[in-house]
Amino acid sequence: MKKKELGHVPEVEFRMDNQGIGRIVLNRPEKLNAITKAMTRSLHHVIDEAASFEGIKALTITGAGGKAFCAGGDLTELHGNMNAEEAYLVLSPMKEALLKLARFPVPTIALLNGQARGGGCEIATACDFRYGTEEGTFGFVQASLGITPGWGGGALLFRRIQPTYASHWLTDASMYDAFTAKRIGWLNNLLPQASLQKWEEDTEFTNRSSSQMKWFKKQLLAALRSEEFDQLMEEEVKQCAALWEEEDHKRAVEKFLKTRKKS
Numbered sequence: 089m090k091k092k093e094l095g096h097v098p099e100v101e102f103r104m105d106n107q108g109i110g111r112i113v114l115n116r117p118e119k120l121n122a123i124t125k126a127m128t129r130s131l132h133h134v135i136d137e138a139a140s141f142e143g144i145k146a147l148t149i150t151g152a153g154g155k156a157f158c159a160g161g162d163l164t165e166l167h168g169n170m171n172a173e174e175a176y177l178v179l180s181p182m183k184e185a186l187l188k189l190a191r192f193p194v195p196t197i198a199l200l201n202g203q204a205r206g207g208g209c210e211i212a213t214a215c216d217f218r219y220g221t222e223e224g225t226f227g228f229v230q231a232s233l234g235i236t237p238g239w240g241g242g243a244l245l246f247r248r249i250q251p252t253y254a255s256h257w258l259t260d261a262s263m264y265d266a267f268t269a270k271r272i273g274w275l276n277n278l279l280p281q282a283s284l285q286k287w288e289e290d291t292e293f294t295n296r297s298s299s300q301m302k303w304f305k306k307q308l309l310a311a312l313r314s315e316e317f318d319q320l321m322e323e324e325v326k327q328c329a330a331l332w333e334e335e336d337h338k339r340a341v342e343k344f345l346k347t348r349k350k351s
């Protein structure tokens with residue numbers, strides 16, 4: 089069966105290198121790697137494919153192009169006039185993909201090649217580690233759109249950084265520079281863009297065995313109480329869906345769409 093029939097789209101690439109490290113690339117740079125429904129389906133497939141490699145040591149996810157890791161959910165698809173039930177059905181598949189990523193059997197690393205907004209920050213937060221560049225900017229902007237994170241990444245943020253920092257960022261919805269993101273512990277390291285692009289070639293992770301990496305991930309998931317992830321993320325998706333039909337959100341999406349060139 090051709091890859092397309094299997095739900096693969098070219099906007100999501102996956103390859104496994106010969107050192108046991110998998111790389112997912114969000115490949116829609118002309119739209120700042122904004123995530124469509126088709127990309128969500130493809131993400132499920134590539135995460136499952138990566139997990140099928142017995143000797144895998146780590147899984148990275150990055151964005152194509154030098155401008156953005158991911159600008160969140162595709163607002164042309166996620167228009168404002170869905171009701172709560174319709175919004176839940178659109179949001180939930182990406183929450184399931186982020187849950188898979190968060191529970192992936194070996195460490196996952198977001199290589200933030202540029203800015204991340206909204207759901208883009210949620211994808212990065214579903215990863216265990218986040219490396220960015222000094223030029224990067226990052227923001228859980230959902231509150232400025234009249235909603236809350238819609239893929240469960242806000243819930244995971246409380247398990248990645250201090251809860252007060254997490255709550256302030258979600259409430260404030262501002263864009264943080266790379267130094268702020270590192271200071272609050274969301275970014276694990278800052279790298280030059282060239283180093284980020286070839287992280288897999290230089291990382292010490294390739295000198296670990298798959299068994300070691302599986303243990304390190306098991307230890308982290310236990311410390312984060314990952315058995316609670318599903319419920320916490322599900323509650324967040326339902327909250328976002330409930331806000332979806334509010335006027336504030338409808339106006340925010342309409343404003344974004346009006347300012348876009350006709351694509």
Ligand SMILES: CC[C@H](C(=O)O)C(=O)SCCNC(=O)CCNC(=O)[C@H](O)C(C)(C)COP(=O)(O)OP(=O)(O)OC[C@H]1O[C@@H](n2cnc3c(N)ncnc32)[C@H](O)[C@@H]1OP(=O)(O)O
Binds near residue numbers: 162208229230
């Ligand atoms: C579903 C909820 C989900 C969640 O919270 O879980 C979300 O992520 S909600 C969406 C959150 N993201 C945003 O609000 C970001 C929206 N984008 C922007 O504000 C700007 O694009 C920005 C500031 C990221 C970059 O602005 P800049 O002027 O530098 O570039 P353009 O705006 O011209 O963007 C280039 C090109 O990309 C398209 N684009 C960017 N972001 C999205 C998006 N989220 N959905 C769909 N398309 C997006 C933009 O329309 C331009 O394409 P063009 O064909 O030229 O119109």
